[in-house]
Amino acid sequence: MSTIPELKARLGADGTPFTVVLGATSFAQVKDRPAATLPVAYVFVSEEESADNERMTGPVLQRAERDVTVVYVLEHLGDADGGDVADPLEVIKAYGRGRLIGFVPTDMADPITHLRGAVLEAADGVVWWADTFSAPIYLMEIA
Incomplete structure (x- = not known):
C-alpha cells in the first residue's frame, strides 16, 4: 500500500468525524461545495x-x-449571535493531525510531520482548511 491510501484509511477509521475521505481527483471536481454531507477530507500529494x-x-x-x-x-x-460556542474546525484539525503526525506509512522510512496549515476559503457557512504534512520517500533506480 502507498502513502495516500494509508493516510486516507487512517483519517477514515472508526470514530472519524468525516463522512468520506477522498483523493485528488475528487477534490479537483468540486466546484462550490462537496456533494457529500460535510465534513469531508481530501488527501493528495501537492508537491x-x-x-x-x-x-x-x-x-x-x-x-x-x-x-x-x-x-x-x-x-x-x-451560534445565534455570531460567536463561536465551540470551534468545529479546531476539533477537525486536532483529529487529523493526531491521526497523521508520527505515523510511518509502509513506503516511508521517516514519520509524517506537520508543515503548515491555512484557510483556503470561508464563505456561506463553509470553511475549507488545508493542512500540509511532510512525507519523504527515497527514489531508487531500477536496474
Whole structure:
C-alpha cells in the first residue's frame, strides 16, 4: 500500500468525524461545495522536490520531499449571535493531525510531520482548511 491510501484509511477509521475521505481527483471536481454531507477530507500529494543523488557509484538514490495536503471542508455557522460556542474546525484539525503526525506509512522510512496549515476559503457557512504534512520517500533506480 502507498502513502495516500494509508493516510486516507487512517483519517477514515472508526470514530472519524468525516463522512468520506477522498483523493485528488475528487477534490479537483468540486466546484462550490462537496456533494457529500460535510465534513469531508481530501488527501493528495501537492508537491515533490528531490535531492541530489546520494551515491557516488552504483544505482541512483534520492530523497524526495513530498508535501501531502489534507483539505478539510466543514460547515461552521457559529451560534445565534455570531460567536463561536465551540470551534468545529479546531476539533477537525486536532483529529487529523493526531491521526497523521508520527505515523510511518509502509513506503516511508521517516514519520509524517506537520508543515503548515491555512484557510483556503470561508464563505456561506463553509470553511475549507488545508493542512500540509511532510512525507519523504527515497527514489531508487531500477536496474
